Amino acid sequence: MASAKATNPPRGECTQCWFHAYASRQAHARLGPREDCPQCVDHMQNGHPHHMIVR
Ligand SMILES: [Zn+2]
Numbered sequence: 001m002a003s004a005k006a007t008n009p010p011r012g013e014c015t016q017c018w019f020h021a022y023a024s025r026q027a028h029a030r031l032g033p034r035e036d037c038p039q040c041v042d043h044m045q046n047g048h049p050h051h052m053i054v055r
């Protein structure tokens, strides 16, 4: 289970990135040990979509 903190990002934070940061083990469970997370890489390269930012 993800913690309450992981699923309740504060205002201005990206929901996906917050979850991946605080529930990393769960969010990245299907990745290999040295495998990049495509969703995290996407946000790092293209920025965070507006609908994912808490407001
Ligand atoms: Zn993001």
Ligand SMILES: [Zn+2]
Pocket: 020, 027, 028, 037, 038, 039, 040
């Ligand atoms: Zn990720």
